[in-house]
Amino acid sequence: MPGGPGSGPGSYTVYVQMPDTLALNDNSRVRVADVFVGTVRAIQLKNWVATLTLRLDRNVKLPKNATAKIGQTSLLGSQHIELAAPPNPSAESLRDGDTIPLKNSSAYPTTEQTLASLALILRGGGIPNLEVLQNEVYNILNGRADQIRAFLGKLDTFTARLDEQREDITRAIDSTNRLLAYVGSRTDVLDRVLTEFPPLLKHFADKQQLLIDAVDATGRLSRLAAEYLSASRGDLHSDLLSLQCPLRELGRASPYLIRALKLILVRPFDVDAVPKAFRGDYFNLSLTLDLTLSSVDNAVLTGTGLSGALRALEQSWGRDPETMIPDVRYTPNPNDAPGGPLVERADRQC
Structure with a gap:
């Protein structure tokens, strides 16, 4: 009410945190030793905690650690806030803007709680409920001793x-x-x-539809690849088996590949000799040509129907056969001749 306690000059504000405001409402009374000293100005939720805003008369002197309880004037009366000093009061006084925390706030039993407790006593104090609970526990444990023992053993192992x-x-x-x-x-x-x-x-x-189309296209590609690979599976397997032998031999010849490439790429010159032969727009060349008829016969006519014709012509002119290069037709293959050079050949059964 205007002009009541907590509204005059010098009155101050105190905040109280409550676990439960019960039936308390705005303008409820604030009491100290059953004396009306202020009112509840607001009930708000701050940080998920019910917070009361109290306006107290300037003559109210309480320690900083004062307690707050929700009480009830009579059996069917209105509820109020009761402030009191604790058994061990603080040396500091409660000032304007201070907050009484949750640990210092509580509530007296309400009429509803009292009647519920009285009804519990009159109905046997909950003993029938204990009997039901005992029967249910017995039904759970009866006949399951081995299972419970095994469970306890496993629980012991788990904790260990x-x-x-x-x-x-x-x-x-x-x-x-x-x-x-x-x-x-x-x-x-x-x-x-x-x-x-x-x-x-x-x-x-x-882009959801675009992603879906991409996934669908990938699925179709996978199906087509699976169909074609399944159809050519036998041929592909044969090709891979056939590649094993040349790839294995290529691996064995790998130490010589670099040197061979150096010669193949710049044939007939060695790659190291190219800078010495080519000088800008000209190159140096030194040739030794053997144009004797026997040499031309070996180089050009070997394997043809005219093989040996030039050699015979040279002999008819008086050339001594001992001074001529050997006839390749009658010269043994050095790779097959006894005492010839060692030539390592690949395994044809690979």
Whole structure:
């Protein structure tokens, strides 16, 4: 009421945190030793805690650790806030803007709670409920001794193994703590990620049909590839088996490939001799040509029907056969001749 306690000059405001406001409402009375000293101005929810705003008369002197309880004037009367000093009062006084925390607030039993307790006593104090509970526990345990014993054994093993891994669990907790500390120190990065991630998701959402078409096309490609590979499976397997031999021999010849490539790419010159032969727009060349008829016969006519004709013509002119190069038709193959050079050949059965 205007002009009542808590509304005059010098009155001050105190906040009270309550676990439950029950039937309390605005303008409820605030009492100290059953004396009306103020009113409840507001009931609000702050940080998920019910907080009362009290306006007290300037003459109210209470310690800073004062207690607050919700009481009831009579059996069917209105509820009020009762403030009191604790058994060990603080040296500091309760001032304007102070808050009485949850640990110092409570409530007297309400009429409903009292009647419920009285009804419980009159109906046997809950003993029938205990009997029902006992019967249910008996039904659960009856005939299951072996299962319960096995369960307890497994539980004992589990706790023992868990106890053995205490150090690992401790390390895991410490690692998690370090990870959370690291993440906590990167809040700006997380904020940027959380800020920039939604547009990316929106982009993917807008391109949803395109992604679906791409996945479908990949599925069709996979099916076609499976069909063609299945049809040519036998030929492909044969080709791979046939490639084993040349690839194996190529691996054996790998030390000589570099040298062979140096010759093949710049034939007839060696790659190291190219800078010596070619000088700008000209090159140096020194040739030794053997144009004797026997040499031309070996180089050109061997394997033809005229093989040996030039050799015979040269002999008819008086050339001594001992001074001529050997006739390749009657010269043994050095690779097959006894005492010839060693030539390593690949295994033809590979």
